[in-house]
Amino acid sequence: MLNVVETFSGIGAQVEALKNIDVDYKIGATVEWDIGAMYAYDIMHNGKQFLEDYRLNSKDALLSELSKFNLSGNGKDPLTYESLRHLPSVLLKAIHTSIERSNNKVDVSTVAARDMPDNIDVLTYSFPCQDLSIAGTWHHNQGGIDREANNRSSLLWQVERLLKDYRDTGKMLPGFLLMENVSQILSKKHIQNFKVWQDFLESLGYVNQVITLNARNFGVPQNRERTYMVSVLQEGGLEKKIIEDYFREYDLTNFRTNKNPNLSDFLRLNYANLVYRDEALLNSPNYTISREKIMKGNTILAIDDKVVGSVVGALTTKQDRHPNSGIVIYKNRNPTENARYRNITPREAFLLMGFKEESFDSLVENNIRVAKNRLFITNAKLHRFAGNSIVVPVLEQIFKQINELNEIKVKKGSYNLNLIV
Template sequence: MLRVIELFSGIGAQEQALKEAEIKHRIVATSDIDSYANKVYEALHGEKINLGDIKTIQRLPNADLITYSFPCTDISISGRMKGFDKGSNTGSSLLWEVQRLLEVARDNNELPRFLLMENVKNIISKKFMPKFQEWLDFLTELGYKNFYQVLNAKDYGVPQNRERCFMISILNYEGDFKFPEKQELKVKLRDLLEDEVDEKYFLSNKLIDCFTDMKNRNGLIRGLRFRPKGKDEDYAWTITTHAGSRPTDNYIIEPIPAALRGRYESDGKIKQHLELKDDGNTNTITTVQKDNLIIVPEATKKGYALAKEGDGIYTNRVQYKRGVVQKDKIPTLKTSPNDVAVVTKDINNLISIRRLTPRECFRLMGWCDEDINRAFKTGVSDTQLYKMAGNSIVVNCLTEIFKNLKEIIENV
């Protein structure tokens, strides 16, 4: 029976993955200061021994595996990037509390055989590698052999583009550890969407109308933030990426419904044009998929990407980003639901974009509805649920890692 401690336990993706990998285990302790996450953890896994704030823990109980998916806020490119220097007091510098506890364990001859780390991919970037190397050196000195790799959830059965760095450390070990092979993605984002969702999750029609409005108001035509280009000025639209150069530019940061239409050229050939109708009704859904597109501005030469129903998109400052449309997948979930959206039909059968529901976020982190129901019964608010999902680890990814570790666990 593997004795496990989950530091920074959150909602316990670690425990869930151990269950799914069918590794016999017992959680001897957890540590987390978020009362909402602790509540949901207990709803999902039963009562736990929570040691609370890691800074106050003097000595950990004996264990065979310690997991530490410490806060990424100061390492993530979407975060503050203050880093995780020892003594810097950043959330991410809590890593050095793990060091302190491992030193205590070493002094008491209680080092666990296995360690599991999870954090954002940026931890092994040029900027943070020296600090991460310091951590690797510390573990090596303790006697651990470290294996780390970036895994993307989309390669392990979940339609979320989420890259995370995982590290397995094994004490006094000469052998090898292989991270799981990539799998073909068979589940599409639309497979995980709820059939009916509240109107509040949709981008309001008012906003859409505003974006597609072609009325001339004191010389300003909002729809003309799409600057016609070349000789097909009426419908060959390009979105400028130079925000701020015109009065209407602040509108181009939002995705806009459009259609691809075949138009005859002077040479008699049909050419596809991206088109906005001037009646503001471009978002009427038809059976032809290319009629139902969303233009999402992005920082490429072209200036935009096209999204269709079932695609996931970034919605936050898209004009400065690339890869804003993810085909049949959602971009990385964060702790707030406002950065990503899904292209779907609204209640009027119009192509639209909407935020994900908390249930969809949990599904995209690898949880099944039965578990989600138990978590939601706690009555924790949507805001907190989004945060927990965005903070957590995609269960499927971790399950595959644990399956590969299982053989080593069972042979020691």
């Protein structure tokens, strides 16, 4: 049994991966302040909410409870009390239900060791990448993960604060830590700060394994390279040499799936399906001069219903931009007069991140109408959730290794890897 805590949990790529492999697990807690992401996580992994049975019914009672949390409406900025007050009661109920059902501690900057479950096997932390990525440089976000930068990526040091709290209060440290972020964390600009982070973990007794993996080698036709670090606490039968020998022998940088992904399995080009057609229309921008640049400068994935590409570019939080992850050209089957192409739809983006289509459907079916013409989880939010997430099949292989190493503790140092397929 792996007892897992997901910080920066987003829509739950980690728990999605754990569901897909033959491993017993329990999600003891999550930490996420984005109200849209926490609602999506709850619906996708805990099922439909039944708000008619909810214990808090008055808006004042809901506001009193939710105002205790540091919540965000966009994943960047905190929600003010006034902003909360303008949300409909049904949405306030859904947000509070999401917090309760996922044991969400909400704010990574205030969560303490005492708030966490005991005997955590794995703590995951996919902290924001915006101030590390190349796109961050375009937006003049220069601080990276410098602890004084006071930006989103510097939230990494809140994980340091939390682990220090574990150490100082005598609470048992998590047996494994799992980090995911953009590969720019290894660049000349950021490597020294990353080395400081690694040195801190080593001072606590962890052995760090840093690997950079591309999703296209794990059964997903997406050219998405990310850096992962598995930190293994030396305890039980896990000594430094055993850990290092294990990762040397079972190096995931050499992993290649025996499944040959076909982009046609991920794109939804059958517009006789009215759901797919409506989603295509929603992601078909009017053809302007700036869109002409997008059309001419990005990879063509399909023409009408015929796939002509093999792999999409790395998904980002927006697709109506240049560069983007790829486009579908309209020639003979244009669903709208004002468009010449469409972008990847949120459904396709979720599939290209390794989520199942039924999970996406459950989220769409349980979306909340907050105004006559507005849903809580908008098309733009769905793109953001996917772009901020982690490719599930990559996590599957990493969790298989973590589970195997966890079993080594019980076996006192002997191992025989039998989970990687």
